[in-house]
Amino acid sequence: MSETNETNGVAGVIDVVSLYPKDMNIYGDSGNVLTVARRLALYGYAPRIHEINQGDPWPERVDMILGGGGQDTGQKKIIDDLFARADDLRRFAADGVPMLMICGLYQLFGHYFETIDGTRLDGIGIIGAHTIGRDVRMIGNLVEHSAHFGDIIGYENHSGQTFLDPGVEPLGRVDHDGTGNNGEDHTEGARVNNVIGTYMHGSLLPKNPAIADFLIRAAAERRYGAFEPRQAKDRVAELARIDGIAAKARAVAAG
Numbered sequence: 358m359s360e361t362n363e364t365n366g367v368a369g370v371i372d373v374v375s376l377y378p379k380d381m382n383i384y385g386d387s388g389n390v391l392t393v394a395r396r397l398a399l400y401g402y403a404p405r406i407h408e409i410n411q412g413d414p415w416p417e418r419v420d421m422i423l424g425g426g427g428q429d430t431g432q433k434k435i436i437d438d439l440f441a442r443a444d445d446l447r448r449f450a451a452d453g454v455p456m457l458m459i460c461g462l463y464q465l466f467g468h469y470f471e472t473i474d475g476t477r478l479d480g481i482g483i484i485g486a487h488t489i490g491r492d493v494r495m496i497g498n499l500v501e502h503s504a505h506f507g508d509i510i511g512y513e514n515h516s517g518q519t520f521l522d523p524g525v526e527p528l529g530r531v532d533h534d535g536t537g538n539n540g541e542d543h544t545e546g547a548r549v550n551n552v553i554g555t556y557m558h559g560s561l562l563p564k565n566p567a568i569a570d571f572l573i574r575a576a577a578e579r580r581y582g583a584f585e586p587r588q589a590k591d592r593v594a595e596l597a598r599i600d601g602i603a604a605k606a607r608a609v610a611a612g
């Protein structure tokens with residue numbers, strides 16, 4: 358049920374969960390949290406960031422969940438805690454809570470991840486995909502194409518090859534063999550309703566503000582029934598400046 362906003366002066370409060378910042382945060386994925394907080398503020402919303410590590414209770418409200426990447430060891434550390442939260446996460450996903458899961462957590466949002474040493478980590482099955490660890494890492498800057506978000510730029514570094522179930526929509530498509538989900542089928546990431554999984558570090562959101570805005574809009578609509586930014590002139594100028602820098606970076610990367 359959507360909430361009436363009676364907060365004075367701001368468009369509303371948005372409660373953002375940063376999931377496992379201690380164990381799952383490599384290649385600057387915490388930049389995604391900073392970007393969402395900054396853009397929410399520029400739109401006139403009050404961001405409330407909750408860092409949720411192993412054993413921490415959920416906050417009272419959850420409007421968005423952002424999770425980063427991690428090495429196989431980090432994934433093994435958090436897997437029990439992730440399973441303890443799996444039903445809640447599935448319920449949040451079914452209820453439209455927007456989520457962004459990068460690399461290591463993207464893999465664990467699938468059915469399973471079989472690591473290079475043969476250990477099988479079961480995933481929580483929110484994204485129809487499975488991952489197999491291989492001895493070739495996929496590393497490098499990457500441009501992918503998305504009908505919904507335009508060109509997306511980022512950086513990938515993973516040994517897991519992810520295969521989407523038939524019918525699961527990738528986040529985007531890559532041009533080159535050896536990149537993306539598995540190096541073979543030219544897909545990258547996945548999107549299931551408001552849940553996005555991707556290998557794109559970077560951080561992703563500062564370079565791709567359209568994805569940040571998708572998450573913000575979904576969170577605001579779910580909580581308040583509408584996305585109603587209150588933009589002072591200087592905030593509009595600041596957003597335009599930031600988006601201009603990101604657009605230039607995407608144009609350069611896309612060649």
Ligand code: GLN
Nearest residue numbers: 426427429460461516517
């Ligand atoms: N450990 C996983 C892999 O190498 C994820 C790595 C990451 O999050 N960058 O496939």
